[in-house]
Amino acid sequence: MSEESKLQIEPVSSALGAEVRGADLSKPLGEEKLAALREAFSEYGVLFFRDQTLSPESQIRFAEAWGSIVINRFFTPVDGFPQVAEVRKEPHQSFNVGGGWHTDHSYDVEPALGSVLCAKNVPEMGGDTLFAGMSAAYDALSDGLKETLSGLNALHSSRHVFGDLADLPADMRDRFGNPEKATQDTVHPVVIAHPLSGRKTLYVNPGFTRHFEGWTMDESRPLLDYLYKHASNEAFTYRFRWEPGAVAFWDNRATWHYAVNDYPGQLRLMHRITLDGEAVSA
Numbered sequence: 001m002s003e004e005s006k007l008q009i010e011p012v013s014s015a016l017g018a019e020v021r022g023a024d025l026s027k028p029l030g031e032e033k034l035a036a037l038r039e040a041f042s043e044y045g046v047l048f049f050r051d052q053t054l055s056p057e058s059q060i061r062f063a064e065a066w067g068s069i070v071i072n073r074f075f076t077p078v079d080g081f082p083q084v085a086e087v088r089k090e091p092h093q094s095f096n097v098g099g100g101w102h103t104d105h106s107y108d109v110e111p112a113l114g115s116v117l118c119a120k121n122v123p124e125m126g127g128d129t130l131f132a133g134m135s136a137a138y139d140a141l142s143d144g145l146k147e148t149l150s151g152l153n154a155l156h157s158s159r160h161v162f163g164d165l166a167d168l169p170a171d172m173r174d175r176f177g178n179p180e181k182a183t184q185d186t187v188h189p190v191v192i193a194h195p196l197s198g199r200k201t202l203y204v205n206p207g208f209t210r211h212f213e214g215w216t217m218d219e220s221r222p223l224l225d226y227l228y229k230h231a232s233n234e235a236f237t238y239r240f241r242w243e244p245g246a247v248a249f250w251d252n253r254a255t256w257h258y259a260v261n262d263y264p265g266q267l268r269l270m271h272r273i274t275l276d277g278e279a280v281s282a
């Protein structure tokens with residue numbers, strides 16, 4: 001392969017993330033580039049690409065190079081493409097999707113590997129996405145707390161977010177469907193061995209984790225809050241500025257993300273594909 005056609009992969013922060021140049025995701029990438037992307041994905045947890053021209057078809061093809069696609073139960077799909085979910089905020093809407101730290105699908109028994117998010121319409125200013133690296137966050141804990149966490153599991157659920165009981169603002173309700181399908185509850189270790197990197201990784205998140213297994217919600221709250229405050233420290237985060245054609249491909253087991261809601265009166269539209277994962281273990 002010639003030098004020009006090689007990928008350039010530049011880390012963007014010490015905790016997570018790399019920007020990739022030299023990849024046209026609208027075309028099949030070939031084994032050599034895919035192998036380099038696989039390695040980078042495992043090392044950095046989230047990959048960013050710019051100036052892409054992804055149609056729903058080519059986004060699906062890129063995603064399928066990594067595994068099979070999860071059809072999301074709750075989001076409205078792009079017309080004609082059930083595999084592609086719309087992440088949309090209209091100018092008149094005040095709440096956004098993903099406007100708090102979370103990782104997608106942790107409530108599934110086999111949590112999703114990751115998501116490929118492609119910017120279609122972005123506000124002139126604002127609408128960035130924050131990412132946080134859960135391996136770096138874990139590494140920075142004390143040996144004492146690591147020891148305590150090593151024996152713990154936590155319950156994750158979709159019910160309080162997407163279910164009938166979810167406390168959703170009215171202008172969110174029409175963006176999520178099928179509340180009766182929000183019945184996923186599952187238990188995962190609080191610290192997992194990351195399925196790709198093998199690194200110890202903190203695996204609780206403010207969006208979907210409810211409590212430690214065998215502990216009440218009240219008992220769990222202080223330690224969960226401590227972990228959330230620790231893991232969302234700037235030292236473990238990176239803020240991505242979107243432009244049309246930008247793509248982020250993140251690992252849901254290695255990272256959290258947060259869609260910043262600071263663009264009132266403007267449209268933001270993203271296309272998301274989520275990939276099947278595997279059971280996680282300590």
Ligand code: OGA
Binds near residue numbers: 117
């Ligand atoms: C998501 C999500 C973040 C964003 O699609 O899962 O949280 O910035 N989106 O739109």
Ligand code: MN
Binds near residue numbers: 098257
């Ligand atoms: Mn999300």
